[in-house]
Amino acid sequence: MKISVHRAPGTRDFLPEEMALRRYVRKVIEETFELYGFQPLETPAFERLDVLTGKYGEEADRLIFKIMKRGEELEAAKLSGDLADLGLRYDLTVPLARVVAMNRGELTFPFKRYQIQPVWRAERQQKGRYREFVQCDVDIVGTTSLAADAEIIALTDHVLHRLGIPGYRIHLNHRKLLQAIAQAASIPDERFLEMCVTIDKADKIGLNGVWEELANKGFITEQIVRLKEMLSAPHDPNVALQHIQPFLEKLESGQIALRETTAFLSHLQDMNVPRERVSLTLHLARGLDYYTGPIFETLVETPRIGSITGGGRYDNLIGMFCGEAIPAVGTSLGIERIIEVMRELKLFGEISEGSARVLVAVFSPETENEALKIAAELRRAGVPTEVFLESNKKLGKQFAYADKKRIPYVIVAGPDEISQGVVTLKNLQTGEQKVVDRAQIIEELNQRFRLE
RNA sequence: GUGUGAUUAGCUCAGCUGGUUAGAGCGCCUGACUGUGGCUCAGGAGGUCGGGGGUUCAAGUCCCCUAUCGCACCCCA
Incomplete structure (x- = not known):
């Protein structure tokens, strides 16, 4: 009898030829990380469910793969409805937060770690999106210095440069800048996240699509007009900053946001991050709830595949685990997508790695x-x-x-x-x-x- | 969770409004080349057309059910 030979949906096998590419990319990334003094970390594939839930926003909790209780506990749970007690990790940031909280007495801060491991998401498969995929995170834990944020960007640029990715652009923004913008547009706090989710779609549906969707969601014309004025800024960081300044400088929150953004950009310059590689993109918001400061995302023009890196500062997440506020900033490199881009653009030379000589x-x-x-x-x-x-x-x-x-x-x-x-x-x-x-x-x- | 498209040889696909023994390219095997790969040429193997049911004289083709895979939405790497 023949056994059915399907893979679980959204999963992949990596045959030797594919593995050669993956290992090459991984090697370049790891070497670059270590060049900046980051050290490796690995954590378990699954975590207690209470560690995972409630960190990413309500939507995302649904996308966590849950592991059912076993044996007697399962029987007991059938009555209460709590069938699961463990879950596969959804990203690498929450496990990091857990590790830092558990070991904060032993670690030397700022703690600089990188982690390259698979994560799982219980969603429908789509182009370039899988239910199991490898994430590659670098984070700096334990400092509020914006030099750390800048170092993450410099590192991102360095990796992409070394891999030979052409035409990438690192889009930057700042959550505080967004908050000040919302305030300047008279958008109430409780609609802030909704505004973020909508304007974040700009690369996908265009700014005009954003205005339309905001109107459909019941934002009033006056708010939309104000947002239009503020968000229609050029990409060049310094020009964009000048553009937004008059709208925000009267607000106290605006002053802080402007000051921090200026410092951030100036660090980038000092670290020799090429100016044409970065944009201050005011409509960039990112979905995850836990970001508190600078946020960033890298896009490539071809192929159109979505972002290839994404991250930001999250000063409150680790505090959720240990009660003591521990600031952190980091990014995630989409190794899978980077490989896809390189394959598409034929950037892999003859890699015969893995074959005998x-x-x-x-x-x-x-x-x-x-x-x-x-x-x-x-x-x-x-x-x-x-x-x-x-x-x-x-x-x-x-x-x-x-x-x-x-x-x-x-x-x-x-x-x-x-x-x-x-x-x-x-x-x-x-x-x-x-x-x-x-x-x-x-x-x-x-x-x-x-x-x- | 909601829509939508597909399923024919190992792979990628063709097969018009139903009509006899279901095709192509690539790959595979054999030989030309009995001590040498890529190129060329000549042969060959390989399919109960995803599964089940129905309509019909006749079904790969039409209808229903089912399985599987993909794409879009929500959200994200």
């Missing part, structure tokens, strides 16, 4: 032992080597095998070579072939590898 062909059953010996020597010398695992296949098959697996060199040791104490070494990329003394193989190969 040499295939030792087996000429015939009689010479198999010699091939095995050669392979063992190569491996001992640190050369990634495959030996053909069947002894009765034609050489043509074996060369085709090496070609398909992108193994660049094939060594043949047939009866002629063995009797003369040599091997034939062929480079599949150039087609060049030469006879090498049996004792010289490793030296010959190492010389070639060094030249590549």
